[in-house]
Amino acid sequence: MPLILRGLSCLTPRLPLLPFLLLWPLLFTALPTPAAETGSVLAAIRETGILRIGVKADFPPFGMVNALGEPEGFEIDLARDVARRLGVTPRFVKVSTENRLHKLEQGAVDLVVATTADTAERRKIATAIEPAYYAGGVTLMVGPGQQRLTDWGALRGKRVCATQGAYFNRPMSERYLLDLEVYRDTRDALLGLRDGRCVGYLYTNSAIDGFLAKEEWAGYQAPLPLALVAPWAMMIGRGEKGSEFERLLGDIVADWHRTGFLIEREQAWGIRPAQYLRDTGALWQARDEQGDYLCQRGPDGNWPLGCREATLITAGDVGGLHNLGLKFKEWTGVDLSFLYDPFDRARFLRGLGVTILMMLSCVLASLLMGLLWALVADSRWRWLGMGARALGVHARMTPPLLQMYLLFFGVGGLLFARLGVSLYPMAIAVWCMSYYTAGSIMNSLYEVANHQRQIQTGFRLTFHSLGMAVLLARGPILGSLINVMKQTVMASAIAVPELLSVSLAIMADKGNVTVMMNVLLLTYLLLISLAIAGLSRVQAWLDRRVANL
Amino acid sequence: MVVETLETLLIWTPYLLGGFGWNLLIALTAGLIGLIVGSLLATLRQSGFKPVATSSLGLSRVIHNLPTFALIFYTAAMLPGEIALPGTSLILPVPPWFKAALALSAMQIGYTAENLAIALGAWRKGDQVRALLFIPGWLNGFLITLIASSNASVVGVDELVSRCDTLINASGHTTLMIPLYLYASVIFIAFCLPMTIAMRHLKKAMLHRHGQLSTGHTTALS
Numbered sequence: 001m002p003l004i005l006r007g008l009s010c011l012t013p014r015l016p017l018l019p020f021l022l023l024w025p026l027l028f029t030a031l032p033t034p035a036a037e038t039g040s041v042l043a044a045i046r047e048t049g050i051l052r053i054g055v056k057a058d059f060p061p062f063g064m065v066n067a068l069g070e071p072e073g074f075e076i077d078l079a080r081d082v083a084r085r086l087g088v089t090p091r092f093v094k095v096s097t098e099n100r101l102h103k104l105e106q107g108a109v110d111l112v113v114a115t116t117a118d119t120a121e122r123r124k125i126a127t128a129i130e131p132a133y134y135a136g137g138v139t140l141m142v143g144p145g146q147q148r149l150t151d152w153g154a155l156r157g158k159r160v161c162a163t164q165g166a167y168f169n170r171p172m173s174e175r176y177l178l179d180l181e182v183y184r185d186t187r188d189a190l191l192g193l194r195d196g197r198c199v200g201y202l203y204t205n206s207a208i209d210g211f212l213a214k215e216e217w218a219g220y221q222a223p224l225p226l227a228l229v230a231p232w233a234m235m236i237g238r239g240e241k242g243s244e245f246e247r248l249l250g251d252i253v254a255d256w257h258r259t260g261f262l263i264e265r266e267q268a269w270g271i272r273p274a275q276y277l278r279d280t281g282a283l284w285q286a287r288d289e290q291g292d293y294l295c296q297r298g299p300d301g302n303w304p305l306g307c308r309e310a311t312l313i314t315a316g317d318v319g320g321l322h323n324l325g326l327k328f329k330e331w332t333g334v335d336l337s338f339l340y341d342p343f344d345r346a347r348f349l350r351g352l353g354v355t356i357l358m359m360l361s362c363v364l365a366s367l368l369m370g371l372l373w374a375l376v377a378d379s380r381w382r383w384l385g386m387g388a389r390a391l392g393v394h395a396r397m398t399p400p401l402l403q404m405y406l407l408f409f410g411v412g413g414l415l416f417a418r419l420g421v422s423l424y425p426m427a428i429a430v431w432c433m434s435y436y437t438a439g440s441i442m443n444s445l446y447e448v449a450n451h452q453r454q455i456q457t458g459f460r461l462t463f464h465s466l467g468m469a470v471l472l473a474r475g476p477i478l479g480s481l482i483n484v485m486k487q488t489v490m491a492s493a494i495a496v497p498e499l500l501s502v503s504l505a506i507m508a509d510k511g512n513v514t515v516m517m518n519v520l521l522l523t524y525l526l527l528i529s530l531a532i533a534g535l536s537r538v539q540a541w542l543d544r545r546v547a548n549l
Numbered sequence: 550m551v552v553e554t555l556e557t558l559l560i561w562t563p564y565l566l567g568g569f570g571w572n573l574l575i576a577l578t579a580g581l582i583g584l585i586v587g588s589l590l591a592t593l594r595q596s597g598f599k600p601v602a603t604s605s606l607g608l609s610r611v612i613h614n615l616p617t618f619a620l621i622f623y624t625a626a627m628l629p630g631e632i633a634l635p636g637t638s639l640i641l642p643v644p645p646w647f648k649a650a651l652a653l654s655a656m657q658i659g660y661t662a663e664n665l666a667i668a669l670g671a672w673r674k675g676d677q678v679r680a681l682l683f684i685p686g687w688l689n690g691f692l693i694t695l696i697a698s699s700n701a702s703v704v705g706v707d708e709l710v711s712r713c714d715t716l717i718n719a720s721g722h723t724t725l726m727i728p729l730y731l732y733a734s735v736i737f738i739a740f741c742l743p744m745t746i747a748m749r750h751l752k753k754a755m756l757h758r759h760g761q762l763s764t765g766h767t768t769a770l771s
Binding site: 393401488521524 | 611614615616617618619620622623626627629630692696697699700702703705710714718726727730731733734737738741742745
């Protein structure tokens with residue numbers, strides 16, 4: 001019997017991958033890490049005449065985009081005033097909660113004015129400008145059914161929507177044992193809340209005040225007391241600590257408190273008056289008997305202790321292994337927090353487990369769906385077959401990401417609004433990726449059947465002949481299965497807590513971008529190599545079966 | 550209601566197609582990077598010096614086995630926004646779409662490295678048709694990359710899926726969501742389907758000629 005075979009050479013790794021894995025750190029840590037020289041940013045700004053400021057676009061009325069697509073809001077006004085005082089042109093760069101501090105480290109922006117709470121953890125990866133210009137706490141936005149909630153403790157073990165990279169995610173989930181479902185941005189998290197995926201949305205009160213004022217969220221409330229109040233500071237690069245840039249910015253914020261500029265802008269944007277601005281304003285306006293400001297820089301350039309933030313929020317306690325990890329970090333600069341920090345370790349392991357589970361589910365579901373689909377596509381009933389093949393075109397030519405958004409946000413929203421049913425994110429991700437892959441598997445089987453028909457007239461895919469078709473199409477099928485395992489990463493886009501998602505969360509908290517990114521790719525490489533080793537055994541077994549045909 | 554939605558889609562079609570232009574640009578760039586780096590690896594693989602040949606094979610496999618979605622985050626976070634050319638005062642910007650294209654090129658690098666050597670070998674043996682089968686394979690990879698290029702939306706590239714989200718957010722209500730996402734998939738299919746059909750015909754024509762040229766020789770194809 002003439003056989004059309006396509007051996008997948010990538011399925012049979014004849015050489016050990018280990019040496020390349022060991023070479024990895026050399027390859028990728030050698031990439032340019034654009035840490036600028038200490039204190040060089042101000043000179044560069046003056047030279048180019050441009051101040052690049054990272055601002056938010058999804059945080060009305062602090063940072064948002066107007067109808068013309070231009071940034072505006074409370075923080076945009078502050079940023080413009082900084083540029084005006086420095087005599088340079090502002091250039092706005094849209095940043096997210098998750099990436100704003102990387103952008104600084106990367107050198108993509110000079111200054112971040114993006115609702116960044118000043119915490120002890122963040123001071124390790126960026127320089128916070130003192131004094132702060134605002135303060136916010138965390139609250140929970142809940143739907144019409146949850147208004148009787150009065151106590152954070154009642155949320156133990158409950159599923160709560162959150163945004164990637166927020167400082168309070170970790171302390172709140174540790175303190176109240178919340179089960180966080182972490183979304184990429186505010187829009188997605190709000191849709192999650194609307195579609196009943198969680199009891200509430202954990203976010204800064206300033207943003208939630210803004211949402212609740214909108215008609216869209218009528219009936220929603222924030223009944224819980226404010227927790228973890230933290231000052232919001234402008235942020236500049238880690239290397240800018242003690243620079244003239246830091247000092248200039250600090251003086252500007254101090255002047256804002258003294259002149260009442262911040263309260264004036266707060267009113268202009270219709271923000272609910274924050275007690276923080278009143279208290280801090282009074283502190284910075286206070287003068288001593290000689291008529292000098294109480295809050296003045298000392299000979300060392302620092303503000304007096306009474307004018308600085310007394311306590312910053314810290315996350316986690318330090319134990320034995322933790323201490324060792326921190327020592328290693330001080331010594332080498334490599335922050336392996338996913339090993340030594342119990343919280344990071346737990347979430348990393350959970351991400352690994354979710355990824356492996358998704359890989360296995362996707363392989364099984366794709367295979368099953370693909371085989372059944374092929375039977376229908378090659379069925380006796382012509383129209384049914386054509387319909388199945390047309391659906392296959394849709395499956396193979398629509399990006400899986402688009403399919404996930406459509407089902408998760410589009411159909412998921414409708415289902416909840418009409419029937420009160422909410423879909424499980426992981427199930428949606430597995431379904432969409434298996435649909436895409438099954439489309440390819442069906443196509444490979446159908447092509448084999450077509451080819452077989454040229455040799456054997458009247459050949460058709462049936463339960464009986466399917467086995468042989470699978471043998472003939474084994475190369476492309478195994479290739480598709482490897483692809484679907486790689487694609488599971490995409491599930492992070494709809495809040496499935498898999499490896500990429502947890503790595504981004506750890507990076508946002510710890511700032512160890514290089515370490516986590518390399519660990520992530522290495523872990524995937526190991527998983528995929530293991531899968532290929534397993535599947536190449538399957539292929540060898542199938543090859544023997546074909547040889548015996 | 551339906552008419553209104555269709556009208557909205559029609560009004561925004563040029564804007565959406567502009568986004569799709571970015572998808573095409575990303576996929577093309579990824580394909581070209583794949584060709585260049587892949588040929589380099591394929592050439593090294595032919596090297597007589599065994600360590601060089603083995604390491605280039607290993608490297609192309611490693612690159613091929615990385616999930617591109619994770620690579621998109623990797624290049625976005627790890628590569629600088631601009632590179633100063635050494636020895637000159639020129640500063641070369643590295644825009645986000647290019648970083649995404651670099652990440653997506655992994656698959657095309659793998660394909661080129663694996664298949665170019667085979668194609669070149671066939672060419673040397675005088676089997677031109679078989680060597681030219683490299684082209685439909687590359688085009689197929691281009692289409693897969695094009696579909697995957699929508700993943701660039703997660704790092705803020707202003708392509709089709711991003712523009713859909715922008716429109717949904719700007720409209721303020723989510724009723725547009727389902728029609729818009731469906732419309733976006735129609736745009737992808739409207740481009741990819743004719744390309745696939747044309748490619749199948751091309752391949753068939755090439756194989757037909759091939760059948761006449763070589764006698765009783767079956768080729769590896771799917």
